[in-house]
Amino acid sequence: MAVLEISDLVVSWDPATRQRLPVVKADVVARLRAAADARAARIVERIPTDGPNLDDAAVDRLLVRAHTELQRLGEELHMAQRFAEMLVPVLAAARDGGVHPLRVVDIGCGLGYVVRALASSGVLGPDVELIGVDFNPALVGEAQRLAVEERLPCRFVCGDAFALDEDATLYLSNGVLHHFPADALGTFFRAQDRPATAAFVHYDIAATRLAPLGAWIYHRARMREPLGRHDGVASARRAHGDDVLLAAAAQASGMETFLFEPTRHANPFCAAMRPVIGIRPALTARFRAELGRRAKGLVGPR
Amino acid sequence: MIPITLGVLALVDGLFAGFRAATGRNARIRKDAYNRRAAWRGLGVGAAGAAAVGLLVAIGIAVAADPGQRYDELVSAGGRMLLVLLPFAAVVVLSLISYLLLPMRESTFVMVLALGPFTLVRPAVAAVAGIVAAVGSTDRLVWLVAAVATASVLMVEPAVHRRWYSEPV
Ligand SMILES: C[S@@+](CC[C@H](N)C(=O)[O-])C[C@H]1O[C@@H](n2cnc3c(N)ncnc32)[C@H](O)[C@@H]1O
Numbered sequence: 001m002a003v004l005e006i007s008d009l010v011v012s013w014d015p016a017t018r019q020r021l022p023v024v025k026a027d028v029v030a031r032l033r034a035a036a037d038a039r040a041a042r043i044v045e046r047i048p049t050d051g052p053n054l055d056d057a058a059v060d061r062l063l064v065r066a067h068t069e070l071q072r073l074g075e076e077l078h079m080a081q082r083f084a085e086m087l088v089p090v091l092a093a094a095r096d097g098g099v100h101p102l103r104v105v106d107i108g109c110g111l112g113y114v115v116r117a118l119a120s121s122g123v124l125g126p127d128v129e130l131i132g133v134d135f136n137p138a139l140v141g142e143a144q145r146l147a148v149e150e151r152l153p154c155r156f157v158c159g160d161a162f163a164l165d166e167d168a169t170l171y172l173s174n175g176v177l178h179h180f181p182a183d184a185l186g187t188f189f190r191a192q193d194r195p196a197t198a199a200f201v202h203y204d205i206a207a208t209r210l211a212p213l214g215a216w217i218y219h220r221a222r223m224r225e226p227l228g229r230h231d232g233v234a235s236a237r238r239a240h241g242d243d244v245l246l247a248a249a250a251q252a253s254g255m256e257t258f259l260f261e262p263t264r265h266a267n268p269f270c271a272a273m274r275p276v277i278g279i280r281p282a283l284t285a286r287f288r289a290e291l292g293r294r295a296k297g298l299v300g301p302r
Numbered sequence: 303m304i305p306i307t308l309g310v311l312a313l314v315d316g317l318f319a320g321f322r323a324a325t326g327r328n329a330r331i332r333k334d335a336y337n338r339r340a341a342w343r344g345l346g347v348g349a350a351g352a353a354a355v356g357l358l359v360a361i362g363i364a365v366a367a368d369p370g371q372r373y374d375e376l377v378s379a380g381g382r383m384l385l386v387l388l389p390f391a392a393v394v395v396l397s398l399i400s401y402l403l404l405p406m407r408e409s410t411f412v413m414v415l416a417l418g419p420f421t422l423v424r425p426a427v428a429a430v431a432g433i434v435a436a437v438g439s440t441d442r443l444v445w446l447v448a449a450v451a452t453a454s455v456l457m458v459e460p461a462v463h464r465r466w467y468s469e470p471v
Contacts, residue, residue, distance in 0.1 A: 067329075077413065120331040120332065146329055220422060
């Protein structure tokens with residue numbers, strides 16, 4: 001049975017015009033019930049409506065609240081440092097290879113925690129432009145507001161992961177891959193295999209058997225919003241396996257692809273994050289050298 | 303020693319409860335001042351709760367037929383409470399230290415496997431401590447104090463959250 005996330009169902013965009021489309025509450029509730037997810041259906045039933053449709057403003061408020069809580073998880077799991085651990089070596093390799101200008105684009109950035117944290121710490125260097133992309137304007141607007149408030153050198157724009165306007169030296173994402181069906185992942189990775197791209201680093205939940213239990217405990221302890229608690233567990237249940245990710249990433253045929261410290265190298269018992277990495281073959285040697293001992297954690301396709 | 307240890311535990315727990323009450327409500331990157339302030343608020347509310355418990359104890363002793371015996375009853379109930387609370391507090395403190403000191407990947411596991419679940423079981427631990435303290439005594443005041451103390455510790459986080467952090471900043 002399909003595992004659904006509420007946050008995917010309560011907003012809808014016209015892929016061509018990127019206009020927001022109305023979402024009929026009864027349709028969402030029916031889909032969730034058809035997926036045998038009565039709890040999610042009840043959560044959606046509580047969202048205010050505007051006629052038969054979900055009220056856009058109420059949905060936006062709810063998503064901003066849930067993402068604000070989600071940021072705490074990213075902070076506790078040191079996601080910004082984990083990205084820096086991969087990005088600093090990639091960008092060093094790119095600089096060496098004469099790539100300029102350097103630009104990092106976060107796909108599905110939500111409130112842009114990773115981009116804002118990287119901008120705030122300055123670890124990537126002042127020559128790196130930082131941009132966050134998300135198709136939800138409410139989240140993009142909030143991310144931009146937060147960045148301005150703290151005077152962080154980064155910016156946020158609306159866009160679709162499958163039709164990116166921005167070229168980038170490096171594409172990254174955090175907790176986004178599981179939102180796409182396995183058969184769309186190839187398209188997602190291919191869309192990033194552009195002349196300007198040096199690498200991508202996409203972190204997502206490792207699909208272990210105990211990941212849903214770990215996610216339940218952790219989201220229950222750390223989030224208050226029922227939507228966030230629900231979607232956190234659903235994310236762990238629908239996370240893609242290592243082989244699925246590696247096979248899809250390999251469709252970016254101009255890249256060498258790896259997982260970094262997949263679950264067999266780490267703790268198999270709980271919800272953990274691990275990245276799928278793609279890098280231009282010309283940069284791989286330097287990337288490995290920069291990683292040092294940690295390069296042993298890179299695992300390519302079997 | 304037992305009353306002081308309990309008081310210190312309640313205050314430290316208040317600091318953490320205040321911190322937790324404010325989490326997930328501020329998406330800024332630099333928020334040390336915000337977190338500190340929340341912890342102080344938790345401490346304040348926790349101290350008010352502890353003072354209420356202290357007052358209850360003082361009145362209970364003052365009106366007792368045998369104040370000395372009642373004091374001893376209360377202290378031994380407090381000792382039973384600590385039997386439950388201290389091991390839990392020790393494990394939490396150890397996990398916190400490892401979270402802060404370990405490299406980022408290992409510290410993630412401490413967070414997901416230990417500190418997250420500890421937050422979840424904390425109310426149950428407090429309740430068990432209250433029950434263990436109460437059932438060892440036949441003095442109704444001991445029951446009342448155990449119940450009020452447990453409730454006052456558990457209400458710090460919701461109270462701070464409702465008063466100051468019900469909406470994202
Ligand atoms: C689980 S959230 C992760 C948010 C953020 N990366 C973080 O770590 O907090 C997934 C995000 O992906 C965005 N998203 C999903 N599909 C997308 C698409 N096709 N294009 C752009 N963004 C998308 C959603 O709007 C949402 O903000």
